[in-house]
Amino acid sequence: MSSVVMVVVDDCPVALSGRQDGAMRMWDLTTGRYSGAALRGHASEVTSAAAAGRQMSRT
Incomplete structure (x- = not known):
């Protein structure tokens, strides 16, 4: 893993690695x-x- 960011997607906390x-x-x-x-x-x-932004949506 070389990078990580944490966000909220569809009201669920997630990390993108x-x-x-x-x-x-x-x-x-x-x-x-x-x-x-x-x-x-x-x-x-x-x-x-x-x-x-504060909220993202999965597409």
């Missing part, structure tokens, strides 16, 4: 488990992550 393989994962902080499939599309390591 960036990885060396270019994928990002969403973690449900109430259960400690992955929430959905890995988000892929980066060509290289995800070195930072950021969140804006």
